[in-house]
Amino acid sequence: MARMDADEIRRIYLQFMVERGHVVIPRAPLIPHNDPTTLFTGSGMQPLLPYLLGQDHPDGHRLTDSQTCLRVQDIDEVGDNRHTTFFEMLGNWSLGDYFKTEQLAQFWEFLTERVGLDPNRIYVSCFSGDPANGIGKDTESAAIWTELFATAGISADQVDLGTEERGGEVGSQGARIAFYSKKNWWCRGGKAENMPVGEPGGPDSEVFYLYPAIEHDPAYGRHCHQNCDCGRFIELGNSVFMEYKKAETGFEPLPRRNVDYGGGLARIAAASIDSPTCTGSTCCGPSSTSCRNCPASPTRPTPLLCGSSPTTCAVRPSLRSTG
Numbered sequence: 001m002a003r004m005d006a007d008e009i010r011r012i013y014l015q016f017m018v019e020r021g022h023v024v025i026p027r028a029p030l031i032p033h034n035d036p037t038t039l040f041t042g043s044g045m046q047p048l049l050p051y052l053l054g055q056d057h058p059d060g061h062r063l064t065d066s067q068t069c070l071r072v073q074d075i076d077e078v079g080d081n082r083h084t085t086f087f088e089m090l091g092n093w094s095l096g097d098y099f100k101t102e103q104l105a106q107f108w109e110f111l112t113e114r115v116g117l118d119p120n121r122i123y124v125s126c127f128s129g130d131p132a133n134g135i136g137k138d139t140e141s142a143a144i145w146t147e148l149f150a151t152a153g154i155s156a157d158q159v160d161l162g163t164e165e166r167g168g169e170v171g172s173q174g175a176r177i178a179f180y181s182k183k184n185w186w187c188r189g190g191k192a193e194n195m196p197v198g199e200p201g202g203p204d205s206e207v208f209y210l211y212p213a214i215e216h217d218p219a220y221g222r223h224c225h226q227n228c229d230c231g232r233f234i235e236l237g238n239s240v241f242m243e244y245k246k247a248e249t250g251f252e253p254l255p256r257r258n259v260d261y262g263g264g265l266a267r268i269a270a271a272s273i274d275s276p277t278c279t280g281s282t283c284c285g286p287s288s289t290s291c292r293n294c295p296a297s298p299t300r301p302t303p304l305l306c307g308s309s310p311t312t313c314a315v316r317p318s319l320r321s322t323g
């Protein structure tokens with residue numbers, strides 16, 4: 001497997017998207033201008049919201065960038081192997097241009113052929129549907145994933161889990177494609193019922209990387225599954241198929257169907273060096289060696305300020321022990 005650092009992954013991602021007709025747009029400032037709804041830029045799509053709602057973007061229908069983000073809503077989860085408050089998100093958007101087939105195929109190709117991740121360790125999730133709002137199960141994405149896995153000689157079983165609680169009860173049983181309801185519906189409010197009228201949203205499909213050396217922790221449920229919080233599966237990116245707008249009753253189609261993809265640079269960089277901790281990725285410092293001063297476990301690394309390498313410690317000498 002190729003071992004790439006985060007700078008290299010950012011560079012090849014943007015180049016890969018340019019090859020597919022995308023324009024690299026400048027990243028937005030971390031503190032957004034003219035947006036009274038939020039203190040910080042929390043995702044790559046945030047500055048693009050007017051365009052996702054239908055406004056024409058001056059750079060066209062295919063955009064890409066690498067956006068620095070700050071999220072404090074996950075702060076209670078910082079200290080596990082994958083959550084940070086500050087991170088960099090790789091993004092690409094189709095504004096009424098390509099849709100599910102092209103997006104899932106290009107994400108798969110990027111991970112398996114450009115970054116060189118092992119396809120046998122890739123698992124995905126898709127939307128199981130929202131009957132109350134008349135939105136069906138996303139069998140289209142599942143069919144696309146089935147074909148992509150088949151190109152690597154992998155048969156992709158499916159399992160309907162619905163909720164994370166049910167996922168913990170029955171597990172994904174090795175299925176490559178797991179269906180969830182709320183976990184695979186994307187909107188800024190988190191839940192369809194919380195969306196104000198006019199708010200965009202849609203089903204999404206997440207990609208996870210399996211770290212087989214990490215044992216499932218029964219504290220998170222009897223069995224493991226894609227969205228289990230034990231750290232065995234780590235989400236690398238999410239493709240949102242933004243095609244609906246909340247109406248007075250239910251949903252109506254947006255004027256055009258969009259793709260809104262966001263992927264964690266630190267997580268992809270960690271996968272590239274087969275490290276289950278994104279704080280040990282090259283975003284936070286080289287991590288190919290261990291540091292005797294910084295004991296870290298695979299699931300509970302010494303978080304944030306200190307990675308797992310002497311180089312990182314040298315950056316912050318005050319964190320080193322004197323022994």
Ligand SMILES: [Zn+2]
Binds near residue numbers: 215232
């Ligand atoms: Zn688990």
